Amino acid sequence: MPVILATDLIVFLVTGGAIFMAYRSTRGNGAVLREIKQNRLAAVSLVFLCLYLGTALMDSLRWRDVAVDENGAALITEDGGAVYESEALSLLDRALSGLRTGTEKSYSAPFASRLFVKESMELPDGRVTRGYPPLRYPGTHILGTDKVGSDVLYTAIKGIRTGIVIGTGTTLIIIPFAIFFGVIAGFFGGFIDDIIQYVYTTLSSIPGVLLIVAFMLLFGGKGFQGGLVSESDVFLSVFVPNDRLFWLCLILGITSWTDLCRLIRGEAMKLRELEYVNAARAFGVPGSGIIWRHIVPNLMHIVLITVVLQFSGLVLAEAVLSYIGIGVGPEMGSWGNMINTARLELSREPVVWWNLFASFLFMFGLVLPANIFGDAVRDALDPKLRYR
Amino acid sequence: MSSQVLEVKNLKTYFKTGEGLARAVDGVSFKIERSSTFALVGESGCGKSVTALSIIQLLSASGVETHGDIFLNGSEISNLPEAEKRHIRGNRISMIFQEPMTSLNPVFTIGNQITEALTLHQGLNKAEAKNAAISMLSQVKFTDPEAIFNDYPHRLSGGMRQRVMIAMALCCKPDLLIADEPTTALDVTIQKDIMGLMNELKSELGTAVLLITHNLALVYNNADTVGVMYAGRLVELAPARLLFSNPQHPYTIKLMRSIPGAARRGHLLDTIKGAVPAATSYPKGCRFSGRCPREMEGCAATEPALTTKKSTANDYGSKQFVACHLYDLAFMSGAKARPLRAAADGESKALPTKAAAPGSETIVKISNLKTWYPIRKGIFKKIRGYVRAVDGIDLTVRSGQTLALVGESGCGKTSAGKTILQLIKPAGGSVCFRGQEITAMGTRELKQIRAKMQIIFQDPYSSLNPRLMVKDIIEEGIRSLLPGLNKVERQRRVAEVLDLVGLGPKAMSRYPHEFSGGQRQRIGIARALAVRPEFIICDEAVSALDVSVQAQILNLLKIIQDKFGISYLFITHDLGVVEYIADEVAVMYNGKIVERGAVEDIFNRPTHEYTKKLLSAVPALPE
Structure with missing residues (x-):
């Protein structure tokens, strides 16, 4: 029985968008694609981004297995319906089941064969001594294990979906808001401009974290946080709309479109005075046509730069929100949670560093290629740079 | 002490660019005497501003190579350490820039900005510097210099700011004042005041002036000696009166003939074919070869030196320097002196008289x-x-x-x-x-x-949407105003108007930035013509263009008017x-x-x- 979370839709949408863009750029004269191919750094970044997106997609295809009894026979309800497991495992979970199930008792360092903490052990002769017990799966934990003994590499890989959802989901909300209001305010000016300005000035004068906390307590408090789907608070069906991560994207989007909007408004005001806009008006082109043909294409570089820069900020925002307890749940796996727990681990002696290191490595692997690729796309789309 | 303030010997300034070495200034030599004005004229991109910046040594960024010697009052200054160069800048050589609106810092008072140089270079204390600044402000004809001293730049008009700039530049009594297009951004009545002021102070203080401009009339009225620059080189150097009465180099002659005025009414203006070569790829021989109306067979092979002309002996013979083979007796007697083209007629083509009776x-x-x-x-x-x-x-x-x-x-x-x-x-x-x-x-x-009713704009850079192809730019009006036409008819109309403005259908699927300023202006004209207007407003349509390009566009506008009877x-x-x-x-x-x-x-x-x-x-x- 498949289970679809609200945030899965975001991942599907992004994947679909990426495929569509790839298809679009191969058609036509293919200049954009050629440009990106020539830029080796951008090509490598693209490979990284595809790997991340692929992982996120695998982690978003999930279904619940039919529950079985001890003998391996499928359980059925009284009226003959199938009974399903309470947990929906994704394709990724199933592929990495070795890592998922290979848990230890507690911390262990990368590639270690023994636990990181001392325990009382019973020797074969019956004496009890304190020492580092051997691991159940020695040498398999490339990035070590965390406090409850689960594999750090697995948690970090699970964090990919969360990071991508937070980054792109929020961006998907920001862009239409910011472009629509920014362009309208800048292009038409006057009364419309005043209203939009008041709205975003008010919104950005409320402390962002306060707004997010209030919103999350109102809507996201009882949402799905990873793990069991059949929790009583979570609506149990194929589609699970009450997904805490989704609420998080929504509220982050609503609170952070103002910066981009302000930039776009300024740029639109500048563009509206340019002579080619006047020329279009002298041809009787209506306002919507001018916005679509002359204003929006000429401010896309701002959108691209801001969004790519904001991307890393959003992934970090998730970490901050985990810190005050309104982020995603620990079972969903997120780099924010990993950073949050690393706070205590770094104050241990000796230091447990691999949790922080793993989250850093994976975040770096997403944000840096995103920045490089964003720059390459901006340059490829700019006709001024294309024919050099 | 000799009367020679500045001597530049074989100055070369090269920039490293993605396309190769750009030879912006490529072997320029000249001298400026006390209390005299030397003008460098030429079209944009010929290297006049880079020459100025090289003299004041403001080009020390990476990727710049400078060669040659610069002597200020007889002593070499190009190889001084940076600390000593700083002592020369603003003190012995100072500079006025084109844009008075941005060359003053808006957060400091006028007085603050003038006294900065005085306390720094002359070692004056605050009170002395203030007195000196106020007397300088009254010298540049401010009626209430003390009020101006305490004022902020935004309260002054463009002309007043340029006067403040002059006061700032001259307050340390420099040996050399470099004025880079000092009046280009100003109105013509203010231009006259500013030039008058500069001439007055020049003779009063004994400062030598290096005037950089593209305005030939301004040079004629204000300069003592003129150097005409083309493609990084001086092609002609002569006393101002002599240059204008008797220009020698084909480029100078062409340039002067392309200036619009009453004398040329009813005729097409002279134009120079082709475009200025890029600084990365000059022709091997004479840099004007390929565009020159009097080009000879050997011109493209050997570069002429800047020498006094020997072919025609007259009173000024020794003062006028030309870099052209036409005045080289040895060259002219050789076999390579056969003209490449039929001798250009001196008179430009007359326009047909208007069909419609005026009024x-x-x-x-x-x-x-x-x-x-x-x-x-x-x-x-x-x-x-x-x-x-x-x-x-x-x-x-x-x-x-x-x-x-x-x-x-x-x-x-x-x-x-x-x-x-x-x-x-x-x-x-x-x-x-x-x-x-x-x-x-x-x-x-x-x-x-x-x-x-259509319009053509001033700025060829902001009048075309950089994200649209030329055909889309021109098509926009047809699409909006003549919805009856189908795609093929629209395309045909676009090709037609592009042909009319002399660009050809190849331009259709290119982007605006691939064209030069003059070509962009042609696209702007084509856009207006595409809907077949009867009346066109030309809003400063040729003001941003160089004089030779301006001549081409004016000719085009004239021809279109005669052909279609459009009113402007x-x-x-x-x-x-x-x-x-x-x-x-x-x-x-x-x-x-x-x-x-x-x-x-x-x-x-x-x-x-x-x-x-x-x-x-x-x-x-x-x-």
Whole structure:
């Protein structure tokens, strides 16, 4: 029985968008694609981004297995319906089941064969001594294990979906808001401009974290946080709309479109005075046509730069929100949670560093290629740079 | 001590660029004497500003190579350590820049900015520096120098700021003043004041002036010696009077003939074919080869040296230097001196006389037109008054004729143009197009008229959307105003107008940035022509172009007018262009028309005080 979370839709949408863009750029004269191919750094970044997106997609295809009894026979309800497991495992979970199930008792360092903490052990002769017990799966934990003994590499890989959802989901909300209001305010000016300005000035004068906390307590408090789907608070069906991560994207989007909007408004005001806009008006082109043909294409570089820069900020925002307890749940796996727990681990002696290191490595692997690729796309789309 | 302030010997400044080494300045030598003005003239990109920056040594960034010697009062300054160079800059050599609006720091007072150099270089204390600054401010003709001393730059007009810049530049009594296009951004009446002031102070303080400009008339009236630059080199060097009475180099001759003026009315202006070569790829021999009307077989192979001409012996023979093989006796007697092209005729082609009798039919009649911009204040944006940009003007444009609207910046001429096209709603008055009142029309009715009334803009860079291909830019108007045409017909129309402006159909699928300024202006003209207008407003359409490119565009506009009988409203501040192209003139001042009439009448017998002042301020060229 498949289970679809609200945030899965975001991942599907992004994947679909990426495929569509790839298809679009191969058609036509293919200049954009050629440009990106020539830029080796951008090509490598693209490979990284595809790997991340692929992982996120695998982690978003999930279904619940039919529950079985001890003998391996499928359980059925009284009226003959199938009974399903309470947990929906994704394709990724199933592929990495070795890592998922290979848990230890507690911390262990990368590639270690023994636990990181001392325990009382019973020797074969019956004496009890304190020492580092051997691991159940020695040498398999490339990035070590965390406090409850689960594999750090697995948690970090699970964090990919969360990071991508937070980054792109929020961006998907920001862009239409910011472009629509920014362009309208800048292009038409006057009364419309005043209203939009008041709205975003008010919104950005409320402390962002306060707004997010209030919103999350109102809507996201009882949402799905990873793990069991059949929790009583979570609506149990194929589609699970009450997904805490989704609420998080929504509220982050609503609170952070103002910066981009302000930039776009300024740029639109500048563009509206340019002579080619006047020329279009002298041809009787209506306002919507001018916005679509002359204003929006000429401010896309701002959108691209801001969004790519904001991307890393959003992934970090998730970490901050985990810190005050309104982020995603620990079972969903997120780099924010990993950073949050690393706070205590770094104050241990000796230091447990691999949790922080793993989250850093994976975040770096997403944000840096995103920045490089964003720059390459901006340059490829700019006709001024294309024919050099 | 010799009277020679500056000597530049074989100056070379190269920039490393992605396309190769750009030889912006490539072997320039000249001298400037005390109290004299040396002018460097040339079109944009010829290396005149880079020469100035190399002399004041402001080009120390990476990727720049400078060679050659610069002597200031006989001592070499190009190899001094940076600390000593700083002592020279602003103290012994100072500079005035083109844009007075951005060359003063808006957060400091005028006094603060002038005294900075005085305390730094002259070691004066605060009180002494203030006295010196105030006396300098009174020298640049400020009536209340103490008030100006405490003022902030934004409270001064462009001309006043440029006077402050002069005061700043001269307060340390420099040996050399470099003025890089000092009056280009200013109105012509202010230009006259500024140049007069500079000349006065030059003789008073004994400062030598290096004047950099593209305005040949300004050079004729203010310089002692002139160097004509082309493609990083001096091609001609001569005393100003001599250069203008007897230009020698084919480039100089062409340049002078392309200046529009009354003398050339009814003729096409001289143009130079082709474009200035890129600084990364100059021709091997003479840099003007390939464009030169008097090119000979050997020109492209050997580069001529800058020497005094020997072929024609006259009184000035030793003062005029030319870099051209035509004046090299040895070369001319050789076998390579055969001309490549048929000798260019001295006279430019005459235009056919107009088919339509002048003053026949009225196309556009404007009466009592007003454009008022409301000033809004307070929370509720109540209108507290108006800026009367255009305050009741009357104009009549006749078919196939050109009406020039002249005036200084801020007089409301651009607002008037936009209001006539209904891009700005008028506050009052009427605009009649062929007897139809258009100010009260709705959007749909107005669309019918828009195809008949078009506009060409000043800035060839901001008038074309950089994200659209040329065919889309030109197609936009057809699509909007002539929805009946299908795709094939639209494409044909686009190709047709591109051909008309001399670009050819190849330009269709290229982007604006691939074209030069002049070509972009042609695209702008093609865009307006695509909807077959009867009346075009040219809003400073040639003001941003170099003189040789300007000549091409003016020729094009003339030819189009004769071919299609289009009427122009030519909005400009350049009176030379007006004299050349216009049939009638209207002089605008402070939102009102102060005088109008036929070109000959206005230019020969101005009646209004303002017109007289304007005309007398224009630097004159010898006929």
